[in-house]
Amino acid sequence: MADITFIPTAQGWLYLSVIMDLYSRLIVGWAMDKKPSQELATLALEMSLGRRAKPVGLLLHTDQGVQYRTARYQALLAQNDIQPSMSRKGNCHDNAAMESFFHTLKTEHVRHQKYRTFDEARQSLFDYIEVFYNRQRRHSYLAYMTPFEYERLHAVS
Numbered sequence: 001m002a003d004i005t006f007i008p009t010a011q012g013w014l015y016l017s018v019i020m021d022l023y024s025r026l027i028v029g030w031a032m033d034k035k036p037s038q039e040l041a042t043l044a045l046e047m048s049l050g051r052r053a054k055p056v057g058l059l060l061h062t063d064q065g066v067q068y069r070t071a072r073y074q075a076l077l078a079q080n081d082i083q084p085s086m087s088r089k090g091n092c093h094d095n096a097a098m099e100s101f102f103h104t105l106k107t108e109h110v111r112h113q114k115y116r117t118f119d120e121a122r123q124s125l126f127d128y129i130e131v132f133y134n135r136q137r138r139h140s141y142l143a144y145m146t147p148f149e150y151e152r153l154h155a156v157s
Contacts, residue, residue, distance in 0.1 A: 002029075002044065002062045003098035004036050005105075007125065009115035016125060017044040017067075019060070022097055024154070025139055026147035027129050028052060032122050041067035045076055054080070061085040063095055105133075
């Protein structure tokens with residue numbers, strides 16, 4: 001599951017593209033940039049592919065954003081045998097897990113910050129995703145395990 005959100009900084013919006021493994025809620029790919037470009041979404045996808053073994057029967061769900069409909073993004077999915085799935089127009093509930101992650105990120109972390117620079121926000125978001133969310137934050141959906149613990153216990157590659 002993939003989506004993009006924006007984070008306020010004194011230098012303007014910083015866009016965050018995220019890919020979540022819906023099975024474990026682990027954030028497997030992410031990227032940040034000053035604009036919500038096709039390149040941003042592609043970098044997050046490339047990171048997720050680098051962190052996982054070759055996917056088998058994988059479905060990647062997104063909204064209908066232009067970033068996900070580009071030839072380059074679709075070709076990368078096809079090259080890796082990933083089936084694309086897109087939300088129905090105007091139906092945010094199709095992407096509820098990503099919206100929940102962004103809500104958690106913003107209420108637990110971002111709203112307590114005043115980012116002066118893009119670099120400050122990037123470092124803070126990296127720490128939240130990689131150190132806290134994936135490895136320390138417990139999820140009721142995962143029987144109160146962290147995504148990292150859940151994957152280790154269930155041997156996801």
